[in-house]
Amino acid sequence: MDFSLTTVSPERQAVPCVVCGVFAKRRLSEAAARLDHASRKAITGLLKRGDLEGRLGQTLLLHDLPGIAAERVLLVGCGPEEEWNEHKFREVIAKTGAVLAETGVTEAVSFLTDLAVPQRDLYWKLRQSVEVADATVYRFDRLKSKKDTPEQSLAGMRLSVPSNWEGPKLSRAIIEGQAIARAVRLAKDLANLPSNHCTPAHLAAQAKAVQKAHPAVKVRVLNGAQMKRLGMGALLGVARGSHEPPLLITLEYRGTRASAPPAVLVGKGVTFDSGGISIKPAAAMDEMKYDMAGAASVLATLQAVAELKSAQNVVGIIPATENMPGGSAIKPGDVVTSLSGQTIEVLNTDAEGRLILCDALTYAERFKPEVVIDIATLTGACVIALGAYASGLLGNDEGLCRSLLAAGTASGDRVWQLPLWDDYQKALDSPFADMANVGGREAGAITAACFLSRFTKKLKWAHLDIAGTAWRSTNKKGATGRPVPLLVQFLLDRAGQGEIKGNGDAG
Numbered sequence: 001m002d003f004s005l006t007t008v009s010p011e012r013q014a015v016p017c018v019v020c021g022v023f024a025k026r027r028l029s030e031a032a033a034r035l036d037h038a039s040r041k042a043i044t045g046l047l048k049r050g051d052l053e054g055r056l057g058q059t060l061l062l063h064d065l066p067g068i069a070a071e072r073v074l075l076v077g078c079g080p081e082e083e084w085n086e087h088k089f090r091e092v093i094a095k096t097g098a099v100l101a102e103t104g105v106t107e108a109v110s111f112l113t114d115l116a117v118p119q120r121d122l123y124w125k126l127r128q129s130v131e132v133a134d135a136t137v138y139r140f141d142r143l144k145s146k147k148d149t150p151e152q153s154l155a156g157m158r159l160s161v162p163s164n165w166e167g168p169k170l171s172r173a174i175i176e177g178q179a180i181a182r183a184v185r186l187a188k189d190l191a192n193l194p195s196n197h198c199t200p201a202h203l204a205a206q207a208k209a210v211q212k213a214h215p216a217v218k219v220r221v222l223n224g225a226q227m228k229r230l231g232m233g234a235l236l237g238v239a240r241g242s243h244e245p246p247l248l249i250t251l252e253y254r255g256t257r258a259s260a261p262p263a264v265l266v267g268k269g270v271t272f273d274s275g276g277i278s279i280k281p282a283a284a285m286d287e288m289k290y291d292m293a294g295a296a297s298v299l300a301t302l303q304a305v306a307e308l309k310s311a312q313n314v315v316g317i318i319p320a321t322e323n324m325p326g327g328s329a330i331k332p333g334d335v336v337t338s339l340s341g342q343t344i345e346v347l348n349t350d351a352e353g354r355l356i357l358c359d360a361l362t363y364a365e366r367f368k369p370e371v372v373i374d375i376a377t378l379t380g381a382c383v384i385a386l387g388a389y390a391s392g393l394l395g396n397d398e399g400l401c402r403s404l405l406a407a408g409t410a411s412g413d414r415v416w417q418l419p420l421w422d423d424y425q426k427a428l429d430s431p432f433a434d435m436a437n438v439g440g441r442e443a444g445a446i447t448a449a450c451f452l453s454r455f456t457k458k459l460k461w462a463h464l465d466i467a468g469t470a471w472r473s474t475n476k477k478g479a480t481g482r483p484v485p486l487l488v489q490f491l492l493d494r495a496g497q498g499e500i501k502g503n504g505d506a507g
């Protein structure tokens, strides 16, 4: 979708639709009041009949109001004014997008950006409007022979700004919002794409497409033989059960001098997780096509920073493989040797994410990183602990964890920290190898991170468990594109480009 800014008043907008807010008890926002005035109280008249009370998410579409240049006016309920906040702002934008998608409106002007949101400035409101509105028109229909997208659909949105606006900062809100929105689309597309299409080779091809569009990104792909020579026994152990060849994909974005240490993002790229010999139950196994959502978020984040020409160096590392129960698959009890030299007893072949990540994390050392963040749909336990709202955060560097928490609050793509205390490490003791790949049933998200921590001792490292946030299994089943907004925010902040101050509300 296209976005631009406008300073023209609502009654003079000659477009298919003008959108403005109404608070509970029919309290008109400033834009709605102007429309009401220009239409000689047509709006107040209609509201008095009881058509719209102003409850959150309520909508009323009006046509051909007198004295108003736009063909339609969409009134959106914002709830009680004293309860109005940033989460409701996002909800109202999403509702607007959904209603407009049902009409034949191709272009709309939103005056919702005029509503004051506690602790958030205009930059934030514009960027969120772009991200949320774009997400509402996202469809994944490339594998359908008849497309879902209607012939006439919302293609452009203008966002109202006051006439004394601070030009460069606000156009950056649009540019950054659009880069994030595009990256979120890419991440969703990859995670929605099933594993017979989205193979490790497909991920590598996508990385090369990013390189082609942005020459500041250099892609290298290692095959199984090359990984074997390096000694990546853990990653290759997972790949053994599948006919699909594993790949290690690296994307290097150079946005500043070569000597500046990069931020390294490592994304779990299991293109299908059957569980291997420790096979998963049949119910919802289809969803394990999104077990590469971490990889997708890394690819997409690199695309966004390259598009924004961010002044920093960023490296993406994607270990990509299937986890299948073929005749050569690793079996419970097998011991593999990781790239770090540490040996691992594979007690459960379904705990495969940590096995491919540990070799990729050791590999990350060669980039002499400033910080390393891994992103993985790692544990069902994290879904139980935090649900769909927060990604799990664990790490060995408090400064890095704090930056990620702040980026989560700023972007609305939130994370919550879990403890990585030594007490949990002993769950991984093994009588036959340096460690086992699983702990017991308790604290599964934490013991998974404990496993990874044994491979990141030389690094400033954080781990994001996105098993609960990267996918929606309820209504509107599908990929969410998280944590792309979080990662882009973190990197914008890192380069000193971040415009949003954390609002102090970590919740």
Ligand code: BES
Binding pocket: 273, 275, 291, 348, 350, 351, 352, 353, 377, 378, 379, 380, 381, 383, 438, 439, 444, 467, 468
């Ligand atoms: N990919 C799964 C984690 C997962 C589960 C993601 C549900 C999304 C939704 C991971 O590879 C896995 O199977 N983890 C096991 C670990 C266990 C064997 C210690 C799990 O969480 O059950």
Ligand code: MN
Binding pocket: 273, 275, 323, 349, 350, 351, 352, 353
């Ligand atoms: Mn698994």
Ligand code: ZN
Binding pocket: 270, 273, 291, 350, 352, 353, 377, 378
């Ligand atoms: Zn998995």
